[in-house]
Amino acid sequence: MSIEVRHLTHTYGEGSALHTVALNDVSFTIEDGEFVGIVGHTGSGKSTLVQHLNGLLKPTSGQVLVDGEDLNGEKVNRRALRQRIGLVFQYPEYQLFEETVAKDIAFGPKNQGLSAKEIDARVRHAMSSVHLDYDKYAEKSPFELSGGQMRRVAIAGVLAMEPSVLILDEPTAGLDPRGRDRILTMLEELRAREHTTVLMVSHSMEDMARLATRLLVISEGRLAADGTPREIFSRPGLMTSVGLDIPEAARLCGVLRSRGYNLPEDLYRPEELREHLLRLWKEAAKC
Amino acid sequence: MLTNITMGQYYPVDSPIHRLDPRMKLVLTIAFIVAVFLVHTIWGYLLILGFVYLSARLARIPFKMLIKGIKPLRMILILTFLLNLFFTPGDTVLVEFWIIRITLEALRQAVFYSLRLVFLVLGTSLLTLTTSPVALSDGIELLLGPLKKIHFPAHELAMMMTIALRFIPTLLDETDKIMKAQMARGADFESGNLISRAKSMVPLLVPLFVSAFRRAGELAMAMESRCYHGGSGRTRFRVLKLKKADWLACGVVALLIGLVVLEGILL
Numbered sequence: 001m002s003i004e005v006r007h008l009t010h011t012y013g014e015g016s017a018l019h020t021v022a023l024n025d026v027s028f029t030i031e032d033g034e035f036v037g038i039v040g041h042t043g044s045g046k047s048t049l050v051q052h053l054n055g056l057l058k059p060t061s062g063q064v065l066v067d068g069e070d071l072n073g074e075k076v077n078r079r080a081l082r083q084r085i086g087l088v089f090q091y092p093e094y095q096l097f098e099e100t101v102a103k104d105i106a107f108g109p110k111n112q113g114l115s116a117k118e119i120d121a122r123v124r125h126a127m128s129s130v131h132l133d134y135d136k137y138a139e140k141s142p143f144e145l146s147g148g149q150m151r152r153v154a155i156a157g158v159l160a161m162e163p164s165v166l167i168l169d170e171p172t173a174g175l176d177p178r179g180r181d182r183i184l185t186m187l188e189e190l191r192a193r194e195h196t197t198v199l200m201v202s203h204s205m206e207d208m209a210r211l212a213t214r215l216l217v218i219s220e221g222r223l224a225a226d227g228t229p230r231e232i233f234s235r236p237g238l239m240t241s242v243g244l245d246i247p248e249a250a251r252l253c254g255v256l257r258s259r260g261y262n263l264p265e266d267l268y269r270p271e272e273l274r275e276h277l278l279r280l281w282k283e284a285a286k287c
Numbered sequence: 288m289l290t291n292i293t294m295g296q297y298y299p300v301d302s303p304i305h306r307l308d309p310r311m312k313l314v315l316t317i318a319f320i321v322a323v324f325l326v327h328t329i330w331g332y333l334l335i336l337g338f339v340y341l342s343a344r345l346a347r348i349p350f351k352m353l354i355k356g357i358k359p360l361r362m363i364l365i366l367t368f369l370l371n372l373f374f375t376p377g378d379t380v381l382v383e384f385w386i387i388r389i390t391l392e393a394l395r396q397a398v399f400y401s402l403r404l405v406f407l408v409l410g411t412s413l414l415t416l417t418t419s420p421v422a423l424s425d426g427i428e429l430l431l432g433p434l435k436k437i438h439f440p441a442h443e444l445a446m447m448m449t450i451a452l453r454f455i456p457t458l459l460d461e462t463d464k465i466m467k468a469q470m471a472r473g474a475d476f477e478s479g480n481l482i483s484r485a486k487s488m489v490p491l492l493v494p495l496f497v498s499a500f501r502r503a504g505e506l507a508m509a510m511e512s513r514c515y516h517g518g519s520g521r522t523r524f525r526v527l528k529l530k531k532a533d534w535l536a537c538g539v540v541a542l543l544i545g546l547v548v549l550e551g552i553l554l
Contacts, residue, residue: 056467079473087471094461095468097493107490111473143497157472 001067001084001164001197003053004029008062010048022048024221025062030165030199035191037212037229038201041243045221046201047090050167053199054078054085083112086163090170092154093147101127101145101153102138108161126160130186148179155183159190166190167199172207184210209233209247209268217242234266249273298416303532304346305417309426311533315540316414322544323406327551332402334550338543339409346417356412357405364401371397420452429527435518442518450506458499465494 010023022045030036040046051057052064055071055078064071066081089095098104102123109119127134130152137145142153155171168187172180184207190196202208208215208229215232217225219242225232232238233250245251250268257263261280267273304312319338326332343350357364375397377390415423428445435441466476469490476487 051467054471056470079470079475082471083473087468089464089468089471092468094498095465095490095494097490097497107469107474108472111475161473 002029002031003085003165004065004068005049005052006063006065008049008052008064009060010045010052010057011060012048014060022221023052023059026218026221026223027062028216028223028226030197032197033191033195034197035187035211035213036197036199037208037215038199038218039203039205039208039215039244040218040224042203044218044242046218047169049218050087050169050199050201053165053167054082054087056082056087079111083108083161084163085165085167086158086161088155088158088166088168088171090173091151092157092171093142093150096142096150096154096157099141100139101132101142102134104142104153105157105160108157112161122160122162123156126156129159129190130156131182132156148175148182151175151179152182152186155186163196165197165199167201169201170203171200172202172204180204180207187211203244205233205239205245205247209249217244219243229268230266233268296416297419298346298348298352299419300347302345302347302417304342304413304536306532307417307536308527308529308533309418309422310429310527311529311536312414312418313423313426313430315536316410318540318544319410320407322540322547323403323410325544325547325551326399326403331547331550332399332406334543334546335406338539339406339413342413346413348413348416353409353412353416357408360404360408364404367404368397368401371400421449424449424452425523425525425527440518442521446518454499454502457502458495461498462491462495465491 005026005028008023008026009021011019011021013019026045026049038046038049048057052059052071055064055076058072066085069076071078071081096104098107105123105126106119109122114122123138124134127138132149132152137149137153142150145153151171155168158166171183171187175183187198187200188211191198198211200207200211212229215225215227215229216223217232217238224242225235225238233246239246246254247268249270249272253263253265253267253273257265263273263276263280267276323335326335339353340350343353372389372393373387375390375393377392379391380388381391381394382389418426424445427448428441431439431441431444466474470476474487474490476484476491479487
């Protein structure tokens, strides 16, 4: 299903002393199967943006269209829609509440009104998607788990609704490298297996370099750039001008190029850079 | 979603009223409450209304916002009005049918009691709208200072108040976030009967309590690691000093009380 955002503007606390414009005339369309990275500085409006995509926030002006239908239209069943567009919030482990992991993950499917059998199947499937052993963890209290495990339980809670679009707001924030890698691997597998469209908000350009097929750069509530990671990371000065970094590999590539090494200008993945460096090294060895 | 609670929320603008010493504002608010209780005629209430209106203007607080603060009290107000209207004994009968008997005295009392409530709320919200929570609890601590001699924990009380007030917006934000997160999982907080609604609060309240306790633990740790050990021997960053404006405000409120008393005697 496609999501189209048209001239979206959102103002918090309109007409009071505390009023702030969080989003200002943002437009883009997301097609099936994309892995969209949403990047931006803290307070740039990323979280506000993703909350519009499943109707948790209402636009001050502009529209969000899902499969051509206005999300904030009168006849739209937003509750049903939220189950098709799954949103994982920042630090989702803080929303766990049930006695056992299995019950917590079942909360979403239960609200969908599924049968007990179907719910159980969904819970098992979701737990295997996030690499949690059902027999070991299903009957544990979510509050006994480690931070990384709790986060995976929370993500499983959204996956169990089997959304066709999955939105994650900084899913790797505050995790150690291993926890981070687990989440990213899980997303890669999910996309390969179930062709879920994924939108991910992140500060980590390395994560984006690894996963995203498209990047939306948000700066001060506006869409500063929209393109493939290759286009965006190779545009000089773009990321630094909005207060963000480029991936390590792209930076190293830039430094080497400025010292006269013959490298393409649009490398941003470590593997690509390694290949080109090996090629250069072999050429040099031949002479 | 939960941001429309205006009653008593600090309104951050700069004004002469905002700059007043919190101790003076506290004392004056108490004096104002006394004045409201001393009023006997409608002229007195007009005087009080004028005072509240001018103070709000001077504090650069939209009068509408102040009035909005009364809204949560409307049930109590209506109840007060009706109870007084029907159950106050009096002689001058205005309306009488069946068991209902409304007298002039009852009507008068109903109006006066309701007005009194309204002005109590207006006066106190004027205080909290113009005084930041930190300044307010500073003021309370200093005013209660003399009680420390009899081992009254004034500092601890003020610190607890500061912390509680400080965490109201945080917890509101948190509530909003958890609510949204659960709504994203298909939770329904709005429809259903009383029991199913109460049940639907569980996914909201459990995470909220967990996070409140977590925050409390973290805060206690952070305070101790910065060597906090209670009130004794603690110096202040902001030393409060009474200025000319404070005495002026004091004079204005004294005048108000004087006029109200005079009105009670003369009219």
